[in-house]
Amino acid sequence: MRSRTPAPMIAALGAAEREPALQDALNEPARTPWRLRTRLLGLAGLVALLAYPFVLNAPFPQHVMIMIFLYALMAQSWNILAGYCGQISLGHAVFFGIGAYSSGFLFATFRVSPWLGMMVGIAIAMAAAVAIGLPTLRLRGHYFAIATLVIAESVQIVFQRWEFVGAASGIWLPIVRENPLLNFQFNESKIPYYFIALGFLSLVCLAVWYLERSKAGYYFRAIREDPEAASSLGVDVSRYKVLAFMISAGFMSIAGTFYAQYVLVVDPETVFPLTLSILVLLIAVMGGVGTLWGPIIGAAVLVPLSEFTRIYLGGTGGSVDLIIYGALIVLICVFRPVGLLGIWKDWRLGTAVGGAKNRGNA
Amino acid sequence: MAMLEVKGLTKKFGGLVANDDIAFAVKEGEILGLIGPNGAGKSTLFDLLTGFQRPDAGYVSFLGRSLLGSRPDQISRLGVGRTFQKLRPFDHMTVEENVMVGVLQHTANLRVAREQALGALFFVGLLEKRGAHGHMLSTGQRKRLELARAMATRPRLLLMDEVSGGVDQRSLPGLIDLVNRLKQQGMTMIIIEHNMQVLMSLADRVLALHLGRKIAEGTPEEIQNDRKVIESYLGLAYA
Amino acid sequence: MTREIVIQAIISGLLMGFVYALIAAGLSLIFGLMEIVNFAHGEFLMLSMFSAFWFWALFGVDPLYSLPVTAALLALLGLVVHYGIIRHILRAPMLAQICATFGLAVFLRALAQFLWTPDFRTVIHPLVEGRVEVLGIFLGLPQIVASVGCLMGFTLLYVFITRTETGLALQATAQDRQAASLMGIPTDRMYALGWAIGAACVGVAGGLLSTFYFVFPEVGFQFALIAYVAVALGGFGSILGCLLAGVLIGLVEALGGLLIDPSFKYLIVFGLYLAVVFFRPQGLFGRF
Numbered sequence: 001m002r003s004r005t006p007a008p009m010i011a012a013l014g015a016a017e018r019e020p021a022l023q024d025a026l027n028e029p030a031r032t033p034w035r036l037r038t039r040l041l042g043l044a045g046l047v048a049l050l051a052y053p054f055v056l057n058a059p060f061p062q063h064v065m066i067m068i069f070l071y072a073l074m075a076q077s078w079n080i081l082a083g084y085c086g087q088i089s090l091g092h093a094v095f096f097g098i099g100a101y102s103s104g105f106l107f108a109t110f111r112v113s114p115w116l117g118m119m120v121g122i123a124i125a126m127a128a129a130v131a132i133g134l135p136t137l138r139l140r141g142h143y144f145a146i147a148t149l150v151i152a153e154s155v156q157i158v159f160q161r162w163e164f165v166g167a168a169s170g171i172w173l174p175i176v177r178e179n180p181l182l183n184f185q186f187n188e189s190k191i192p193y194y195f196i197a198l199g200f201l202s203l204v205c206l207a208v209w210y211l212e213r214s215k216a217g218y219y220f221r222a223i224r225e226d227p228e229a230a231s232s233l234g235v236d237v238s239r240y241k242v243l244a245f246m247i248s249a250g251f252m253s254i255a256g257t258f259y260a261q262y263v264l265v266v267d268p269e270t271v272f273p274l275t276l277s278i279l280v281l282l283i284a285v286m287g288g289v290g291t292l293w294g295p296i297i298g299a300a301v302l303v304p305l306s307e308f309t310r311i312y313l314g315g316t317g318g319s320v321d322l323i324i325y326g327a328l329i330v331l332i333c334v335f336r337p338v339g340l341l342g343i344w345k346d347w348r349l350g351t352a353v354g355g356a357k358n359r360g361n362a
Numbered sequence: 363m364a365m366l367e368v369k370g371l372t373k374k375f376g377g378l379v380a381n382d383d384i385a386f387a388v389k390e391g392e393i394l395g396l397i398g399p400n401g402a403g404k405s406t407l408f409d410l411l412t413g414f415q416r417p418d419a420g421y422v423s424f425l426g427r428s429l430l431g432s433r434p435d436q437i438s439r440l441g442v443g444r445t446f447q448k449l450r451p452f453d454h455m456t457v458e459e460n461v462m463v464g465v466l467q468h469t470a471n472l473r474v475a476r477e478q479a480l481g482a483l484f485f486v487g488l489l490e491k492r493g494a495h496g497h498m499l500s501t502g503q504r505k506r507l508e509l510a511r512a513m514a515t516r517p518r519l520l521l522m523d524e525v526s527g528g529v530d531q532r533s534l535p536g537l538i539d540l541v542n543r544l545k546q547q548g549m550t551m552i553i554i555e556h557n558m559q560v561l562m563s564l565a566d567r568v569l570a571l572h573l574g575r576k577i578a579e580g581t582p583e584e585i586q587n588d589r590k591v592i593e594s595y596l597g598l599a600y601a
Numbered sequence: 602m603t604r605e606i607v608i609q610a611i612i613s614g615l616l617m618g619f620v621y622a623l624i625a626a627g628l629s630l631i632f633g634l635m636e637i638v639n640f641a642h643g644e645f646l647m648l649s650m651f652s653a654f655w656f657w658a659l660f661g662v663d664p665l666y667s668l669p670v671t672a673a674l675l676a677l678l679g680l681v682v683h684y685g686i687i688r689h690i691l692r693a694p695m696l697a698q699i700c701a702t703f704g705l706a707v708f709l710r711a712l713a714q715f716l717w718t719p720d721f722r723t724v725i726h727p728l729v730e731g732r733v734e735v736l737g738i739f740l741g742l743p744q745i746v747a748s749v750g751c752l753m754g755f756t757l758l759y760v761f762i763t764r765t766e767t768g769l770a771l772q773a774t775a776q777d778r779q780a781a782s783l784m785g786i787p788t789d790r791m792y793a794l795g796w797a798i799g800a801a802c803v804g805v806a807g808g809l810l811s812t813f814y815f816v817f818p819e820v821g822f823q824f825a826l827i828a829y830v831a832v833a834l835g836g837f838g839s840i841l842g843c844l845l846a847g848v849l850i851g852l853v854e855a856l857g858g859l860l861i862d863p864s865f866k867y868l869i870v871f872g873l874y875l876a877v878v879f880f881r882p883q884g885l886f887g888r889f
Contacts, residue, residue, distance in 0.1 A: 022481070025483075145638070
């Protein structure tokens with residue numbers, strides 16, 4: 001169907017051998033390879049992550065780390081849709097809740113392995129993303145954000161009243177001692193949860209890493225920058241927006257299943273709250289949106305902060321972390337909308353070149 | 363057979379008729395110039411041809427296929443490329459990545475896409491800037507970038523919204539030369555251009571629009587001496 | 602179910618509708634002016650309710666008397682937010698715009714929780730209390746006062762925008778910032794004014810609400826949601842659309858709660874919104 005006359009560009013390419021500048025450009029690697037020091041640091045980090053739960057073998061440090069992984073997983077999912085594709089969802093808790101309810105309900109009622117339940121959850125979350133996305137992703141910017149907010153609130157109300165899935169009291173997952181791996185329940189130690197969470201986080205990061213090197217990833221970013229210009233280049237904008245939404249929702253629902261298995265209770269107040277959607281956004285924005293490492297850095301900074309304020313300040317201190325997050329987010333948006341990662345990069349660039357010029361505000 | 367055929371194209375915005383019963387055709391390998399004072403409906407015409415706006419009446423066929431009701435991305439995949447009057451580079455992507463988005467219409471292989479993008483950048487003379495971001499370029503450079511991006515989709519027909527607008531005198535000859543090289547390679551184009559001199563040197567045929575209507579069509583020389591065209595410009599000058 | 606109950610629901614829905622309309626009008630004014638949604642709008646409302654509450658609790662001043670002060674305080678808050686935050690993000694990417702006001706909402710709500718605990722509070726024995734019976738229909742007096750107050754506020758706003766020079770300048774800025782600034786309108790000051798007025802609208806609504814509604818840090822969210830819905834229904838930036846949408850929501854909520862199930866009343870409102878978004882994205886009364 002697409003028989004075209006050879007484009008002038010191809011003719012220009014033919015001149016590559018005679019044009020040293022083009023030849024050089026073609027020979028240079030698409031991305032600068034990691035330096036030895038970076039590789040060694042990465043290796044050390046990996047070893048530290050693997051050794052961590054055995055070295056700090058106590059529930060609290062393990063719990064904090066698990067929460068970091070979980071929130072980084074969620075923030076990364078959100079990042080795929082918002083950071084890369086530019087569609088800002090304020091209701092991502094919907095997909096977290098779908099994941100938690102799918103596996104939780106199937107396990108509590110039919111003893112279906114939560115791993116299978118997780119797959120069902122992913123499928124439902126993706127279907128929901130299509131159903132929600134097709135009409136709402138036509139809306140521009142602020143309107144889309146409002147629509148997601150309203151939908152999330154509606155879904156929470158539905159689950160609060162839906163007797164079939166336990167209404168407001170939710171679902172209590174039965175504690176099962178045998179076959180922990182199949183039943184995704186580890187009552188003896190947090191270490192298995194630690195590694196499963198790390199695995200899920202690695203999975204979503206791998207997906208983002210791949211996305212950055214794929215056609216879809218380029219299309220997502222083009223849509224984020226300028227949907228009309230993107231469509232003039234042949235990008236089917238609504239199709240790719242829905243695709244980003246689906247991928248994002250799928251990973252978010254994995255986080256939901258993990259959470260359900262970790263706390264063994266699923267109820268509307270904890271899996272569909274606005275606070276969750278907010279936290280996910282704050283973490284990603286804080287760390288740096290549209291980057292692979294941003295959400296991880298955001299989670300590594302914010303999660304310990306809230307865990308510790310909760311401990312040291314007790315009940316009323318429960319909101320101190322949010323005061324700090326809120327203020328930080330406003331400051332970041334007003335002064336440098338590039339997140340901690342961007343600030344750090346600029347700082348490094350600045351010290352290296354002696355004055356950060358040409359810094360883009362992403 | 364004409365590559366592009368337009369008949370009775372009409373677009374209204376409320377009471378304002380932006381395009382009124384426009385008809386013309388473009389042959390393969392031809393460069394059609396579009397002139398007319400501000401508000402003549404030139405950019406609206408581009409938007410109608412590329413699916414960014416729906417006409418109220420009329421007919422557009424490209425290589426024998428109707429373009430009516432097609433989305434911009436579908437029209438792009440059929441082989442119609444365009445640039446925008448208000449330049450719209452993807453600001454937070456590098457120049458190279460900008461052009462790759464265009465190439466990716468034909469391949470999912472990023473290595474191939476990068477090679478072709480570099481070829482396109484070489485062609486428009488932006489190879490040196492491949493690592494820069496959109497917002498770091500001058501207007502002339504951004505024009506080249508947009509051209510490279512549109513060319514990267516390998517269009518059979520290219521709609522260029524202003525070659526010279528906003529470009530300083532120093533970069534203009536380079537841009538004109540670029541369009542000329544495209545022409546030599548057999549590219550079919552429709553060019554919106556305010557600068558008569560520039561248009562005369564590029565276009566095979568010129569279409570003059572005024573207040574949404576076609577007022578003249580002919581060779582550059584004929585248009586230059588057309589009474590109605592001169593009046594529409596002069597009328598504006600004296601208004 | 603008697604006819605009186607239905608009529609009563611309709612009237613209380615109408616009364617609440619005027620309150621919603623004023624809250625939404627503040628939001629819509631700001632949006633129409635600079636295409637920025639104030640995601641902290643609900644928190645503005647919460648603060649105005651607390652302002653009224655503390656005037657009553659600390660100084661014994663009734664919310665109706667402190668209303669001008671509350672409105673002024675909120676206008677001040679609007680100015681601070683504009684000069685401190687919004688002015689810097691006018692040309693920023695959308696993400697920064699959304700996150701800035703959203704972050705502000707998180708901050709204000711958490712701050713309120715920290716300072717005043719998440720408890721529910723009420724103004725006990727306000728100046729106007731009790732209810733009246735008219736032809737077998739019972740209506741709360743505070744509701745009537747709040748509703749009339751909000752309607753008056755709305756009328757003032759509408760007259761200001763359509764009949765005064767400053768109001769027309771506001772409208773011109775909303776329509777075309779560049780043209781307005783060429784005509785010599787100080788657009789930056791218009792933006793500031795928009796924030797001040799928008800916040801003051803919420804201040805009036807909040808002060809009046811506090812006479813019959815619980816005051817707590819999270820109170821703003823549900824009202825904000827309804828305001829977003831009203832603004833989306835009414836067509837973004839359309840002030841009169843807010844009035845119609847606010848009343849419509851009030852009616853749907855009251856009748857839905859009565860005829861179907863009180864716990865579903867918000868769901869019905871949200872469902873209405875989603876239906877409109879899907880079929881008429883420009884809103885019921887939108888201009889385009």
